[in-house]
Amino acid sequence: MSEIFLRASNIHKSFGGVEALSGVDLEIRKGEIHCLAGENGCGKSTLIKIISGVYKPDSGSVEIDGRIFKHVGTTDAIAKGIQVIYQDFSIFPNLSVMENLALNMELMAKRKLMNYRRARAIASEAIAKIGFDVDLDERVENLSIAERQLIAICRALLHDAKLIIMDEPTTALTKKEVKALFAVIKKLQADGLSILFVSHKLDEVFEISERYTIFRNGRNVTSGNTAELDDRKFAFYMTGREFSEESYRPTSLGDQALAISNLSLRGAYEDVSFVLRKGEILGITGLLGSGRSELVQSIFGIYKPDSGTIEVGGVPAKIRNVKSAIKKGIGYVPADRLTEGLFLPQTIKRNIVISKLDKLSSAFGFLREKKIGDEVRAWISDLSIATKNPSLPVQTLSGGNQQKVVLARWLANDLSVLILNGPTVGVDIGSKYDIHGLLRTLASKGIGVIIISDDLPEILACASRILVMRGGRIVRELLPEATTAEQLGEISTGVA
Numbered sequence: 001m002s003e004i005f006l007r008a009s010n011i012h013k014s015f016g017g018v019e020a021l022s023g024v025d026l027e028i029r030k031g032e033i034h035c036l037a038g039e040n041g042c043g044k045s046t047l048i049k050i051i052s053g054v055y056k057p058d059s060g061s062v063e064i065d066g067r068i069f070k071h072v073g074t075t076d077a078i079a080k081g082i083q084v085i086y087q088d089f090s091i092f093p094n095l096s097v098m099e100n101l102a103l104n105m106e107l108m109a110k111r112k113l114m115n116y117r118r119a120r121a122i123a124s125e126a127i128a129k130i131g132f133d134v135d136l137d138e139r140v141e142n143l144s145i146a147e148r149q150l151i152a153i154c155r156a157l158l159h160d161a162k163l164i165i166m167d168e169p170t171t172a173l174t175k176k177e178v179k180a181l182f183a184v185i186k187k188l189q190a191d192g193l194s195i196l197f198v199s200h201k202l203d204e205v206f207e208i209s210e211r212y213t214i215f216r217n218g219r220n221v222t223s224g225n226t227a228e229l230d231d232r233k234f235a236f237y238m239t240g241r242e243f244s245e246e247s248y249r250p251t252s253l254g255d256q257a258l259a260i261s262n263l264s265l266r267g268a269y270e271d272v273s274f275v276l277r278k279g280e281i282l283g284i285t286g287l288l289g290s291g292r293s294e295l296v297q298s299i300f301g302i303y304k305p306d307s308g309t310i311e312v313g314g315v316p317a318k319i320r321n322v323k324s325a326i327k328k329g330i331g332y333v334p335a336d337r338l339t340e341g342l343f344l345p346q347t348i349k350r351n352i353v354i355s356k357l358d359k360l361s362s363a364f365g366f367l368r369e370k371k372i373g374d375e376v377r378a379w380i381s382d383l384s385i386a387t388k389n390p391s392l393p394v395q396t397l398s399g400g401n402q403q404k405v406v407l408a409r410w411l412a413n414d415l416s417v418l419i420l421n422g423p424t425v426g427v428d429i430g431s432k433y434d435i436h437g438l439l440r441t442l443a444s445k446g447i448g449v450i451i452i453s454d455d456l457p458e459i460l461a462c463a464s465r466i467l468v469m470r471g472g473r474i475v476r477e478l479l480p481e482a483t484t485a486e487q488l489g490e491i492s493t494g495v496a
Contacts, residue, residue: 004063005030005163005194006051006082011060013046020046022218023060028163033185033195035209035226039238039428040398043218044198048165052084053077065162081162087171089152093141097134098123101155126154130184146177153184164188165196170204171426174288175454182208200428202234203457214238239430247480248440248464254278256314257448258330258417260299263308268294269472272308276417276448281439283463283480284452286492291472292452293335296419300332301325313416326355331410333403335422335452341406344395348387349376351394352408379408384434400424400431407438418442421452423462436462454492456485468492 006028013021021043028034038044049055051062053074062069064080091100102119123136132150140148149169156164166185170178185195185208197209205212206226213223214237221237235243258276263269269291276282286292298305301322310317312328319325325332334340343351353360353372360372376390383404387397394405403424410418423439424432439462443449453459459466459480466478468491476491 003029005065007063008047008051009061009063011047011050011062012058013043013050013055014058020218021050021057024215024218024220025223026213027223028194028196029211030194031189031192032211033189033197033209035205035212036196036198036215037200037205037212037234037238038215038221039200039430040400042215044215045167046218047215048084048167048196048198051077052082052165078159081160082165083156083159083161083163084165084167085149085152085156085169086167087169089148091140091148091151091155094139096137096139097127097143097151098136100140100151101126101136101158104155105158122158126158129157130154130187144177145172146174146180149173149181150184153188157188161193163194163196165198167198168200169197170199170201176288178204200238202231202429205229205234216240235429235433238428241430241433243433247460248281248443248462249481250279250281250443250464253280254446256311258299258450259311259314261309261311263295263298263305263310265291265294265298265303265305268303269469272469272474274467274474274477276450278416278446278448279443281443281449281451281462281464283459283466284450284469285454285456285459285466285488286469287454290469290492292469293421295469296332296421296450296452299325299417300330300419326413329414329416331413331415331418333406333410333418333420333423335425337402337406342394342402345393347391348380348385348394348397348405349373349390351405352376352379352390352412355409356412375412379412383408383411383438398428398431400427400434403427403431403435404438407435411442415447417448417450419450419452422455423451423453424455424458432458456488459488460485470494 004027008026010023010025011021012023024043024047026047036044046055050057051072053072053076056071062072069076098119101123105122106114120136127134130150130153132154134147140151169181173181189195199205209226211224212226212229214221216238255278256275257278261273263272272295284292294303297303299310301319301324310319317328319328349372353375360375361367380387380390385401385404394402397405424435439449451462460483463480466480466483467474468476468478468488470492
């Protein structure tokens with residue numbers, strides 16, 4: 001009996017004359033966790049849709065559990081035990097957990113009415129498979145992202161899954177939720193299932209997978225055992241570029257950019273004080289709920305502190321709202337750029353200039369299109385935003401390029417302080433290094449930069465000084481050259 005569950009061979013696929021896949025191969029063994037990695041646009045999602053029957057390949061074949069298909073139909077894929085969990089989980093937020101789990105089974109049985117006693121039995125069986133404790137009557141819209149993902153996994157198991165494909169499953173999860181998800185994945189493996197884990201996050205690839213395949217520009221770059229891979233090789237295979245990220249050490253520090261004294265917000269943080277100098281990158285880390293996000297959102301005017309003072313450029317600042325923060329030269333890049341940082345249906349051009357339209361308008365309020373065009377082209381060039389046309393919707397860009405658009409919007413203003421909450425969440429490894437380089441450049445030009453992140457290697461690489469928050473307070477101030485990721489983790493949790 002073959003140990004290979006799925007073998008995709010010499011797969012080609014084009015869209016409108018543009019080749020998305022050029023002869024790629026992929027092998028997944030029975031009972032293994034295999035990582036498919038590559039930057040955004042490398043062809044990962046296209047191959048997943050070919051394996052699951054959504055797309056028909058132009059040429060090549062897919063062998064599933066010993067049977068060879070020129071074109072896998074969706075019913076073929078399901079019948080062979082292939083289940084895909086996409087990033088949006090494809091679940092109904094307005095239905096209960098029970099209804100989401102049982103609905104497909106009822107539809108496949110061609111029942112016209114749902115029997116709720118039978119549905120509850122189906123749902124109870126599904127959550128028991130992974131030991132998931134959840135209220136079956138709770139609406140899915142009231143659950144966390146991590147809980148929704150577990151519902152999608154339970155639903156996949158109801159269909160006698162043999163291979164579960166997880167497309168970027170950790171994008172919106174905290175470190176704690178990722179750890180819980182990995183425990184579930186290991187349990188599924190122990191039960192004999194194969195897992196294809198699609199990701200571009202280096203640490204996750206090393207932690208969860210046994211073998212890996214890396215794509216670049218629609219082609220195979222390499223495959224092998226994860227144990228034989230290291231950080232430098234992974235980055236090179238993903239991007240085709242050599243990276244040598246050194247810790248940021250400012251050659252000189254300027255005057256005070258921002259000073260926080262005894263700032264408190266009931267239920268979020270208490271008695272927080274620090275000074276940010278021009279040319280400095282200050283890293284703030286801590287667990288979710290440590291107060292780190294509420295702190296910087298107070299500096300940006302989203303929340304109003306109960307007590308304490310804020311100074312900008314050595315001058316006391318009354319920041320009543322976001323508008324007043326912007327007038328003081330403070331910019332903020334939110335953690336969730338899709339819902340908080342971008343106008344997704346609007347053009348790249350409009351997203352870049354939206355915060356300074358008054359400066360790009362005539363005295364009578366008419367937009368100066370030439371001036372806007374010059375400004376947009378300059379930022380696209382300076383930040384290397386990969387787009388053929390700035391009039392395209394910003395949602396057409398990759399995650400890294402979307403983040404650069406948010407940065408361009410703030411840099412188009414005269415900033416003295418730039419705050420970034422999760423600066424590289426959801427971006428691929430090449431864009432991550434580009435953004436890190438950009439932050440160093442901004443700091444070297446005299447901007448005071450604050451980054452909030454639970455990506456500990458990122459904090460160590462980018463920050464010139466680190467503050468650790470726990471329980472709403474700053475518990476330690478550290479220098480990155482004298483600190484390890486393990487020490488940061490221990491201080492954040494309070495557990496050595």
